[in-house]
Amino acid sequence: EVQLVQSGAEVIQPGESLKISCQASGYNFDNYWIGWVRQMPGKGLEWMGMIYPGDSDTSYSPSFQGQVTISADKSISTVYLQWSGVRASDTAMYFCASQGRRGFGSGSYPYWGQGTLITVSS
């Protein structure tokens, strides 16, 4: 069974650094893209970027390029999303989502994590 398990909710102050995680299991982690999706309170889904864990190739939405960093650790089948200094506008739910198996393109996600809620507040 494919599972994506995300790290827990965070309450963090503006300007602090943050790294959240998404651990995959049940499929060949190296060979399928994993994306990150933001959902601000009461709003829609926004595609942030993605990573191919096999070679750590990344692609970012222009809206998020330079604002976040996506990385992967193949040894523990985990993908990360990090900020060097969060802002109040980063308050949102963040989902990881995986291509997960053959038959789906790099931007099609049959598998999703449960979401990580980030609250930025002083």
Add this chain to the structure above:
Amino acid sequence: DIQMTQSPSSLSASVGDRATITCRTSQNIRNHLNWYQQKPGKAPKLLIHGASSLQSGVSSSFNGSGSGTEFTLSINTLHPEDLGTYYCQQSYSAPYTFGQGTKLEIK
């Protein structure tokens, strides 16, 4: 970036009705269009990929159609559990943009 225009933004229908949601893209994406359902407080769920392929385990009440720049998601017979917000997403070229969402209310 490819722009997505989804309509309507909200929809209210009765159990047993048919509901239709439309998604238009700013450029030809062939059939690289996905539909997701999101229930409150939950992660999105893939319903349709490749514009018309029903994801495994999804009710056959859901039907996707279209190609190029115009796509449709139909729910043929509404059930109470179909409430939620529906999103289209293009997977033709990164960034893989989503539509604005359609909130479906069951009367």
